[in-house]
Amino acid sequence: MxxxxxxxxxxxxxxxxxxxxxxxxxxxxxxxxxxxxxxxxxxxxxxxxxxxxxxxxxxxxxxxxxxxxxxxxxxxxxxxxxxxxxxxxxxxxxxxxxxxxxxxxxxxxxxxxxxxxxxxxxxxxxxxxxxxxxxxxxxxxxxxxxxxxxxxxxxxxxxxxxxxxxxxxxxxxxxxxxxxxxxxxxxxxxxxxxxxxxxxxxxxxxxxxxxDILLCKEKEFTEELKKKYNISEGIERIILYAPTFRSNLIVKFEISKQELNRLNKLLNELNSLFLIKGHMVSEKIDFNDQKSIKLLDKSADIQELLIISDLLITDYSSVQLDFLLTLKPVILFPYDYDEYYRTKGLNYDLEEIAGGPIVYTTEDLIDTIRNIDNIDYKFKEKRIMLRERFNKYVDxxxxxxxxxxxxxxxxx
Known part of the structure; x- marks a missing residue:
C-alpha cells in the first residue's frame, strides 16, 4: 500500500x-x-x-x-x-x-x-x-x-x-x-x-x-540453531555480546585496533567465537580481518542466540535475567556507566543483580574472558539465587x- x-x-x-x-x-x-x-x-x-x-x-x-x-x-x-x-x-x-x-x-x-x-x-x-x-x-x-x-x-x-x-x-x-x-x-x-x-x-x-525454549534440553535443536547461524562444529565456546538499546539507536563496540587483535588472538587460542548482537541497529564495524568475531544481523532472534551461547556479555539489558534460566556464565560490561546512569537512570544496583563479574574497560573484558573459568565459580550460587528471585517458574x-x-x- x-x-x-x-x-x-x-x-x-x-x-x-x-x-x-x-x-x-x-x-x-x-x-x-x-x-x-x-x-x-x-x-x-x-x-x-x-x-x-x-x-x-x-x-x-x-x-x-x-x-x-x-x-x-x-x-x-x-x-x-x-x-x-x-x-x-x-x-x-x-x-x-x-x-x-x-x-x-x-x-x-x-x-x-x-x-x-x-x-x-x-x-x-x-x-x-x-x-x-x-x-x-x-x-x-x-x-x-x-x-x-x-x-x-x-x-x-x-x-x-x-x-x-x-x-x-x-x-x-x-x-x-x-x-x-x-x-x-x-x-x-x-x-x-x-x-x-x-x-x-x-x-x-x-x-x-x-x-520456554531456553529450557529446551534437546541437543539436536541446539545443533540446528548453530547451523542456522553458520557456526562451525569445532567451536568450543560461543560468546555472545548483547548490549542494551541506546536512545541514539547506535550500539558502539569501542575497541582499539590493538585490543581487537588481542581479543581475536585470545579467541583463536580458546577456540571460541565472539558474536555481537546489536539491539536493533548496530554501528557498522569492519571485522573482516577477525575470523573469530562476527557481527550478527540485527534481525537475529536473541532467544535462539542465548540457547547456543556459553557465555553472555551485556550491560543494562534484561537479557541477563533471561539468561539466568540457563545458569551459564555472564559478564556485565557497562563501558558507559557514568553517562548512562546520568542520562537514563537505573532501577537496580548492577552489583546487586549481577550474575557475574562487572568490567568497565575493553582491556579488563578481554582479561575476564581469558580467566572466566577461574572467576565464575564465585558467582554460581548467586546466579541460582537471582534466578529464583526473577523467575517465579523455572520450566x-x-x-x-x-x-x-x-x-x-x-x-x-
Missing amino acids: LSNTIFNTIQKISFIKRTKFYNFCKEIIFPFIVTNISKLFKDDIDEKLIVMGAFGGGAFVDNSKYLFEFLNERSDYKLVWIAKLNHVAEVIRKKGYKVVSTYSLKAIKLLRSAKFIFMTHGHMDLLPIRFSPKTTKILTFHGTPIKRVDFNIKEAFMYNGWGDYFRLKLKNNQYIDYVLTHSGNKIEHDVLSKQLLISSKKILPLGYPRN DKSTERVLDFFNIKYRA
Missing part, C-alpha cells in the same frame, strides 16, 4: 524522525486520525480472532512471536500479525502465517473485532485505535526494567497536554488490561508498576513465552500458563 511505502521511506531518512514536527505528528496527529477512523468500525467481537504485534510493528520478535507461532501450530484460532515493514511481513508470510499491513483499514477492522490482542511495547506495535472494552489487551512486555523507562515515557508523551485535549487514550493504564512478567517478587512488581504507570493488579507473573510452560489464564484453547 502507498501508506506503507511512505512509512518505509521515512524510516530511511533519519533526520526527519528527529524533528519536533515529526514527533508531534507521530504522537498526536496520527493517533487522533486513527482513533476517529476506528470509531467508524463496529466492535463486533470475533471470539476466535487473536491479533498480535511487536516492537512498534517493525519486527517479528519476543513474547508475541512465540505465542503466535505456538497458536498457529496448535490451535484453530484466527491469528493475524500486524506489521509495518515490508521485509517483516515477508518473513511471516514465508512461514505460512497471516499478516496484515499496519496502515490499512483492514488492520483497524481486525483490531476493533479481536477477542485478544497481544503486544510487546504498546499500542504502537499495532495502531493507536479506540480499542473495544470487550477486547482483552495484553502487554507481554520485553523484560524487567533494569534501566529506567520513565525518561522514554516523558519523551513519548511530550505532547501529553494535547493528548488529553483530543481525548486520546495513549497511556498504558488507559487501554492495557494485563501485563506479563516472569517474576513473582513484589519488589519487581512495584518497579514494573511504577515504570509503566499501571496498576500492580494488572501484573500477571506467568512467565515469558519467549523463555518451559510459560506459554501454556498464559493461554490457560485467558482460557485460550490449544492442542496438547
Whole structure:
C-alpha cells in the first residue's frame, strides 16, 4: 500500500524522525486520525480472532512471536500479525502465517473485532485505535526494567497536554488490561508498576513465552540453531555480546585496533567465537580481518542466540535475567556507566543483580574472558539465587500458563 511505502521511506531518512514536527505528528496527529477512523468500525467481537504485534510493528520478535507461532501450530484460532515493514511481513508470510499491513483499514477492522490482542511495547506495535472494552489487551512486555523507562515515557508523551485535549487514550493504564512478567517478587512488581504507570493488579507473573525454549534440553535443536547461524562444529565456546538499546539507536563496540587483535588472538587460542548482537541497529564495524568475531544481523532472534551461547556479555539489558534460566556464565560490561546512569537512570544496583563479574574497560573484558573459568565459580550460587528471585517458574510452560489464564484453547 502507498501508506506503507511512505512509512518505509521515512524510516530511511533519519533526520526527519528527529524533528519536533515529526514527533508531534507521530504522537498526536496520527493517533487522533486513527482513533476517529476506528470509531467508524463496529466492535463486533470475533471470539476466535487473536491479533498480535511487536516492537512498534517493525519486527517479528519476543513474547508475541512465540505465542503466535505456538497458536498457529496448535490451535484453530484466527491469528493475524500486524506489521509495518515490508521485509517483516515477508518473513511471516514465508512461514505460512497471516499478516496484515499496519496502515490499512483492514488492520483497524481486525483490531476493533479481536477477542485478544497481544503486544510487546504498546499500542504502537499495532495502531493507536479506540480499542473495544470487550477486547482483552495484553502487554507481554520485553523484560524487567533494569534501566529506567520513565525518561522514554516523558519523551513519548511530550505532547501529553494535547493528548488529553483530543481525548486520546495513549497511556498504558488507559487501554492495557494485563501485563506479563516472569517474576513473582513484589519488589519487581512495584518497579514494573511504577515504570509503566499501571496498576500492580494488572501484573500477571506467568512467565515469558519467549523463555520456554531456553529450557529446551534437546541437543539436536541446539545443533540446528548453530547451523542456522553458520557456526562451525569445532567451536568450543560461543560468546555472545548483547548490549542494551541506546536512545541514539547506535550500539558502539569501542575497541582499539590493538585490543581487537588481542581479543581475536585470545579467541583463536580458546577456540571460541565472539558474536555481537546489536539491539536493533548496530554501528557498522569492519571485522573482516577477525575470523573469530562476527557481527550478527540485527534481525537475529536473541532467544535462539542465548540457547547456543556459553557465555553472555551485556550491560543494562534484561537479557541477563533471561539468561539466568540457563545458569551459564555472564559478564556485565557497562563501558558507559557514568553517562548512562546520568542520562537514563537505573532501577537496580548492577552489583546487586549481577550474575557475574562487572568490567568497565575493553582491556579488563578481554582479561575476564581469558580467566572466566577461574572467576565464575564465585558467582554460581548467586546466579541460582537471582534466578529464583526473577523467575517465579523455572520450566518451559510459560506459554501454556498464559493461554490457560485467558482460557485460550490449544492442542496438547
